[in-house]
Amino acid sequence: MNPEPEHKDSETFVIDENDRYSRLKLIGWWEQEKIANAKVLVVGAGALGNEVLKNLCLLGIGSIHVIDFDEVQESNLTRSVLFRSRHEGQPKATVIAQMASELNDDCNIVPIQGNVLTDIGIGLVRSMDVVIGCLDNREARLWVNRMCWKANTPWIDGGIQEINGVTKVFVPGDGPCYECGMTENDYRLISLRYSCPLLRQEDIQQGKVPTAPTIASIIGGMQVQEALKLIHGLPTDEGSAMVFNGAANQFYKTKFTPREDCLSHETYEDVVDSDLTNASTLKEICQSLGVEEGKLILDRDFLVQLNCRTCESHKSIERPLCLVGSSEGVCESCQQPLQPETICEVALDSPFADRKLVDIGIPDWDVVKIQAETETHFLQLKQTECGNEV
Numbered sequence: 001m002n003p004e005p006e007h008k009d010s011e012t013f014v015i016d017e018n019d020r021y022s023r024l025k026l027i028g029w030w031e032q033e034k035i036a037n038a039k040v041l042v043v044g045a046g047a048l049g050n051e052v053l054k055n056l057c058l059l060g061i062g063s064i065h066v067i068d069f070d071e072v073q074e075s076n077l078t079r080s081v082l083f084r085s086r087h088e089g090q091p092k093a094t095v096i097a098q099m100a101s102e103l104n105d106d107c108n109i110v111p112i113q114g115n116v117l118t119d120i121g122i123g124l125v126r127s128m129d130v131v132i133g134c135l136d137n138r139e140a141r142l143w144v145n146r147m148c149w150k151a152n153t154p155w156i157d158g159g160i161q162e163i164n165g166v167t168k169v170f171v172p173g174d175g176p177c178y179e180c181g182m183t184e185n186d187y188r189l190i191s192l193r194y195s196c197p198l199l200r201q202e203d204i205q206q207g208k209v210p211t212a213p214t215i216a217s218i219i220g221g222m223q224v225q226e227a228l229k230l231i232h233g234l235p236t237d238e239g240s241a242m243v244f245n246g247a248a249n250q251f252y253k254t255k256f257t258p259r260e261d262c263l264s265h266e267t268y269e270d271v272v273d274s275d276l277t278n279a280s281t282l283k284e285i286c287q288s289l290g291v292e293e294g295k296l297i298l299d300r301d302f303l304v305q306l307n308c309r310t311c312e313s314h315k316s317i318e319r320p321l322c323l324v325g326s327s328e329g330v331c332e333s334c335q336q337p338l339q340p341e342t343i344c345e346v347a348l349d350s351p352f353a354d355r356k357l358v359d360i361g362i363p364d365w366d367v368v369k370i371q372a373e374t375e376t377h378f379l380q381l382k383q384t385e386c387g388n389e390v
Helices: 032-037 047-059 074-078 092-101 122-126 138-151 184-191 213-232 282-289
Strands: 039-043 063-068 108-113 130-134 155-161 164-170 240-245 250-255 294-307 314-320 339-347 367-372 376-380
Touching: 032 213, 039 047, 047 063, 047 092, 047 130, 047 155, 047 213, 063 092, 092 108, 122 138, 122 367, 122 376, 130 138, 130 213, 138 155, 138 184, 155 213, 164 213, 213 240, 282 294, 282 367, 282 376
Parallel strands: 039 063, 039 130, 063 108, 130 155
Antiparallel strands: 155 164, 164 240, 240 250, 294 314, 294 339, 294 367, 367 376
């Protein structure tokens, strides 16, 4: 009888230098397969987005979508690890996806050059394991929060200023969300982005926040680390803010309290997949559902036209309200402020019932809410196009 070889369990501890993830796999709870199968949406490709994309790719996250509407500027180069001077004037989403893909070709990165408020549907958010917000304004954060709650998808918010930062984890359910933690001052700052006729003020939207690359590294690292916990099913500090004061090197956590009247706490239940797209009409949707009396509830206020009370003129707009700047809200004849005429729902007897959904501000792969006489239907539109894989 041959004696058993010594160290029979030694293979468990062998580090395969040909496996790029070998050192990560030494972490007791680590499951590279879960990471390879994970889907993450990154909203924002600035300083935080750069750090988050870098970390996600180093870990081998299988599918990453990144959305940003801006272009690379020279001032981004001091804070964004993936941007180079040659990228100036190019779309941030495209550049960050190309550069991050060079870190790890195991990652499929899909850039979306667009506005998170109008250009991605809830279907995309529903398909994700986690959303990571790398944003610089409360309005966009509030919108991402509401989309994630409707889609029942956890999300991680990050914010930085100077050398201070905060990370917040939100998991839909009975706990608090981002809006639960908003103060009256937060709502006031959001309202400051709009003029009296509720039109967006371009100069305020272009406001810049001073940040250093060091705090972007710290907060971006924390965001991805919390995402790892969610992907592995580990406990997180959900419903909490983890605040880092870089000047004093102090770190503390604070827990939010759920608000019973919070407007963000709506989850779309029993969503039905459909072959219809945002090129379909409300009438076609109602016909597919067998609904005779139904109306479409819009997530985005839709600006039909601007009206002048002084000279009684009208200016057709037909775009989501959040995309219309205050520069358009002045009467060309009398120079008086125009008043917006908006809709938040479309009935079957509306002139918009025959219009394509995309023409009334509904993006690709969205979930539409159809309110009938006795029940509400949630219909996920079929995906047609959502960025380009890198």
